[in-house]
Each structure stands twice: as structure tokens, then as C-alpha cells.
Amino acid sequence: MTWTELVMAAAPMKGEQPAVSDVRTGEVLSYTAFARRVIRAAAGLRAQGLRYGDQVLVNLPLGASLPLAVHSVAWAGGVAVLSATGSARMMIAQDHYDPAAVKVDQVFAFRPTPGARSFTELLTAGAVEFGPLAGPALTLDGIRLFDNLELAADLRELATRLVIGKDDVVLSAVSEPFRGLRLIDLAMTAGAHVVVAHEPSLVGCRVLAHERRATVVVAPYDLAKKLLGNPVLRVVDERAVVSSLGL
Known part of the structure; x- marks a missing residue:
């Protein structure tokens, strides 16, 4: 069982019970919603051109959106880079980003953001039922890569x-x-x-x-x-x- 599969494994049993609650925003993400959005957002990322091994900048605060974005990238076969700066195929942000600090093809944001498309657009392209079995999935600095396994x-x-x-x-x-x-x-x-x-x-x-x-x-x-x-x-x-x- 891969990294994201382990995280989603409890979804059939837990259903609509809360997985992550964000005190700051009041958002509550259920197990079912998490699993459903991950596989759909992964399909959306692929539909927008993400390929295996492509890096995606993820600049999000701790909360329900962070694991959703990171696991969507990993499930699509990409590499999530926890950074607000750098070069990558795409970027996922909360509600702002600095165009001068990034070099990306597309930006998706969870809240309305000038120059970015809505993250919800990624949820309409179908679903990726099976993620990668191995390969890089996450990095903090673009140098040390953490593998799915x-x-x-x-x-x-x-x-x-x-x-x-x-x-x-x-x-x-x-x-x-x-x-x-x-x-x-x-x-x-x-x-x-x-x-x-x-x-x-x-x-x-x-x-x-x-x-x-x-x-x-x-x-x-x-x-x-x-x-x-x-x-x-x-x-x-x-x-x-x-x-x-x-x-």
C-alpha cells in the first residue's frame, strides 16, 4: 500500500466522519470528501498537463487544504514541493502568490486570487483510481526527494x-x-x-x-x-x- 493509499485507507470505514478540522477557518474535511477530492484533483492535474515526476509548488498553511493538495499531486504522479518560490510545472496556493518569485505554467488557488484559477476546477476531470506505486512524491527544498515507498x-x-x-x-x-x-x-x-x-x-x-x-x-x-x-x-x-x- 502506497503513501496516499495508507492515508485514504480509513475512508470507507469512517465515511462522513471528520478527518481534519481547521480551527482558524472553521473548515471540516470528512474522510469521504478527502478521498474523493484527492482522486479527482489528481485527474484534474493530469488533464492540465502534469506528468510523472513533474514538480508542483504547494504554498499552503496548515489546515485541511494542505494534505488535500499534497496528496492530489502525489496521487497524480507529481512531486509536491513545500515552498512559495522556485520553478515548477504548476503551483497550488491559498489566496496569494508572488509572480516574481515563481516560474510556473499555471497556478491554482483555494480562494479567489488574481492570476490564478480555482482549485475546484481540478475536480471536474474525472478520477485517478490508482496512484503511483513508487517514485518521488515530496520535497521540502527541491533537493532531497522523499519517495512514495x-x-x-x-x-x-x-x-x-x-x-x-x-x-x-x-x-x-x-x-x-x-x-x-x-x-x-x-x-x-x-x-x-x-x-x-x-x-x-x-x-x-x-x-x-x-x-x-x-x-x-x-x-x-x-x-x-x-x-x-x-x-x-x-x-x-x-x-x-x-x-x-x-x-
Whole structure:
């Protein structure tokens, strides 16, 4: 089973239950919606000219849109580059980008953006039922490439160390997009619900954990240390979700 297949595997069982909730925007993405949009957006990217191995700049904040965009690119056979600058076949952004900082053929955005087409246009070209079995899928800097098989194997290994169950509610208070993406991957593989908080304070974390009935919180070391001691909340240092990749 490949990287994106692992992340989508719980969709038939979880259905319309929430996969990712974004505290900042209020968006809630269900398991069914995630899987459906990934395979459709992948078809849209291919229809717009994306070929195996082509790079796509992905400049999105942590939230429901980030895993959707990254896995759509990977499922289409492309390589997602987590960067706001550089050269690539295409770019996926939130609501702005700097034309002087990128060299791309097309830009797709989740919100109305001058010079960009809507990401929703990609969802009308059919579906890619089977993604690539191997090959590069993700890079942070355009130099070190993470392979589909490497990301899948690491996700399985993570699942044995940072055990998350299908009934867990995971509060993501991580400070960096790739760590946040890996946490969402891990939680969705287990069928859990991820609540993305955007660099909250100690008080904010405690309030959100109570309001959302969180059972796990993943946060930067200093914040995680202060959250220890809650008997119903398992606290994880965010570095643990990428340590096995040497990051």
C-alpha cells in the first residue's frame, strides 16, 4: 500500500466522519470528501498537463487544504514541493502568490486570487483510481526527494511508536507545515480526527483540548512540556513525527 493509499485507507470505514478540522477557518474535511477530492484533483492535474515526476509548488498553511493538495499531486504522479518560490510545472496556493518569485505554467488557488484559477476546477476531470506505486512524491527544498515507498514505510513505523487510535481526537499545535502534514497523515491512517490549531498559547491549547475533547496533543517541545500532567491527554513532542526521516 502506497503513501496516499495508507492515508485514504480509513475512508470507507469512517465515511462522513471528520478527518481534519481547521480551527482558524472553521473548515471540516470528512474522510469521504478527502478521498474523493484527492482522486479527482489528481485527474484534474493530469488533464492540465502534469506528468510523472513533474514538480508542483504547494504554498499552503496548515489546515485541511494542505494534505488535500499534497496528496492530489502525489496521487497524480507529481512531486509536491513545500515552498512559495522556485520553478515548477504548476503551483497550488491559498489566496496569494508572488509572480516574481515563481516560474510556473499555471497556478491554482483555494480562494479567489488574481492570476490564478480555482482549485475546484481540478475536480471536474474525472478520477485517478490508482496512484503511483513508487517514485518521488515530496520535497521540502527541491533537493532531497522523499519517495512514495519511503513515506509509506515511515508512516507504518510511526504508527508503531506513536500509537493513535480510530477514536482519538488529535490536537495539532505544531509549528511547521511538514510536521503538521506528517501528523495529519499519521492520524488519518489510524482513522482519528485531527483538529488543527495555529500555534496556540498554553491557555489556548488547554481550552481547545477541553472544547474538542482531545485525547492527544502534539506540540513544540516547550509547549508540550507545559501541557504534561493532564491525566486524560497524551502529550507528544512534535519532533517525534519527523525524527525517523532525519529531520
